[in-house]
Amino acid sequence: MRIATSQLYSNNVATMESQQAQILQIQQQISSGNAIASPADNPLGAAQAVQLSATSATLSQYTSNQNTALTALGLEDSTLTSVTGTMQSINSLILEAQSGTMNDTNRAALAQQMTGLRNQLLTLANTTDGAGNYIFSGFQTTSQVFTNQSGGGATYNGDAGQRVMQVSGTRQIAVGDTGAVVFQSVQAVGSDIVPSGSASNTGTGVISAVTVTDPTQATNNDTYAIDFTDDGSGNISYTVTDNSANPPTTTTPAAYTAGDAISLGNGMNVSVSGSPAGGDSFSVTPASNASNTDVFKTIDNVISALETPTNGSTAALATLNNQLNTGLTQLGNSLSNVITVQASVGGREQEVKALQTVTSANALQVTTSLTTLTSTDTVAAISQFEQLSNALTASQKSFAATQNLSLFQYINP
Numbered sequence: 001m002r003i004a005t006s007q008l009y010s011n012n013v014a015t016m017e018s019q020q021a022q023i024l025q026i027q028q029q030i031s032s033g034n035a036i037a038s039p040a041d042n043p044l045g046a047a048q049a050v051q052l053s054a055t056s057a058t059l060s061q062y063t064s065n066q067n068t069a070l071t072a073l074g075l076e077d078s079t080l081t082s083v084t085g086t087m088q089s090i091n092s093l094i095l096e097a098q099s100g101t102m103n104d105t106n107r108a109a110l111a112q113q114m115t116g117l118r119n120q121l122l123t124l125a126n127t128t129d130g131a132g133n134y135i136f137s138g139f140q141t142t143s144q145v146f147t148n149q150s151g152g153g154a155t156y157n158g159d160a161g162q163r164v165m166q167v168s169g170t171r172q173i174a175v176g177d178t179g180a181v182v183f184q185s186v187q188a189v190g191s192d193i194v195p196s197g198s199a200s201n202t203g204t205g206v207i208s209a210v211t212v213t214d215p216t217q218a219t220n221n222d223t224y225a226i227d228f229t230d231d232g233s234g235n236i237s238y239t240v241t242d243n244s245a246n247p248p249t250t251t252t253p254a255a256y257t258a259g260d261a262i263s264l265g266n267g268m269n270v271s272v273s274g275s276p277a278g279g280d281s282f283s284v285t286p287a288s289n290a291s292n293t294d295v296f297k298t299i300d301n302v303i304s305a306l307e308t309p310t311n312g313s314t315a316a317l318a319t320l321n322n323q324l325n326t327g328l329t330q331l332g333n334s335l336s337n338v339i340t341v342q343a344s345v346g347g348r349e350q351e352v353k354a355l356q357t358v359t360s361a362n363a364l365q366v367t368t369s370l371t372t373l374t375s376t377d378t379v380a381a382i383s384q385f386e387q388l389s390n391a392l393t394a395s396q397k398s399f400a401a402t403q404n405l406s407l408f409q410y411i412n413p
Helices: 006-030 043-097 104-126 178-181 296-305 314-374 378-401
Strands: 147-150 154-156 166-168 171-174 195-198 224-228 236-242 261-265 269-272 281-285
Touching: 006 261, 043 104, 043 166, 043 296, 043 314, 104 147, 104 296, 147 314, 154 178, 166 224, 171 314, 178 314, 195 314, 224 261, 236 261, 269 281
Parallel strands: none
Antiparallel strands: 147 154, 166 171, 195 281, 224 236, 224 281, 261 269
């Protein structure tokens, strides 16, 4: 088989150009430190690198979301700590107001202190984050959460939306709670039923807290009314009406004895001390009743009661004590609700911190894999560079020697 001289030249040149291209590629890998400059360098590795880069970006976003969520939850947690402290201070003032040594002037002074604490509580409910967004307003982050009502209480201006954030591939976590849930709700389980006396009572009867005698039968969803009558001879009796029954049921009249247990049915008792007058009435309502859940309304009612002089009237003092007892129970239910919400926030904080640890470990693993895949192995690359350089040198010398071979060199002139 005959090989033309031009073909021999072309083959040698092509070989040297290929070697030169490989040397240039190795030089680029060594200088840049990147083993994959284009998908053509390593198609499979390039595809894996794209996938790892996307995973890394996703994990980076999760990390950012986790940091944001933890900041939001931390702000809510610290705010709820202040809310709890403020409500406990108000609770202490109510207990102080029930002291038998208090007069109208003392109670008015307590009302002033309570007003200050109430305003502080409203300020906490309207807390904003670093961007000026209200943290308890649901999705309405630019709307002031609560505004005062002219008749007492506060109006919630937010909505029921609960902001959530994607903190992992399979987990969204709530990063806030609404003001309605925190300040205008009570727990469905564990809240005390609220006893109260009618403001029109003329006797000195004071109702106690509800006592549960049979937890298997007790229910805090029923509403009861206790009505007192006088037979005209000074004999006082009472009836208990279950207004939750359909139709309402009323017990037969029973003689009243101060301090004796009055059965409400369903495993619950209450007692009334003092001397109720005929026509006096008391009620026992569920903790979840709308009138029992607004903490601002509760505090305003207590302040109003403290500011109302008794002028030494035993009946007025009994009405005040009933109002204070009612406020104490309502505030206790609201406080328990805030503590429960704060416990939930703390649990979410712990979950985000745990996810941060997992995400950090995953991100490190992905980064290591991506670096191993795309980074140049300097030692191997230099070794390959030397091999290619030697091969190129040999090719060049071989080509130089070959191109001088000719029959004409052996012909005598």
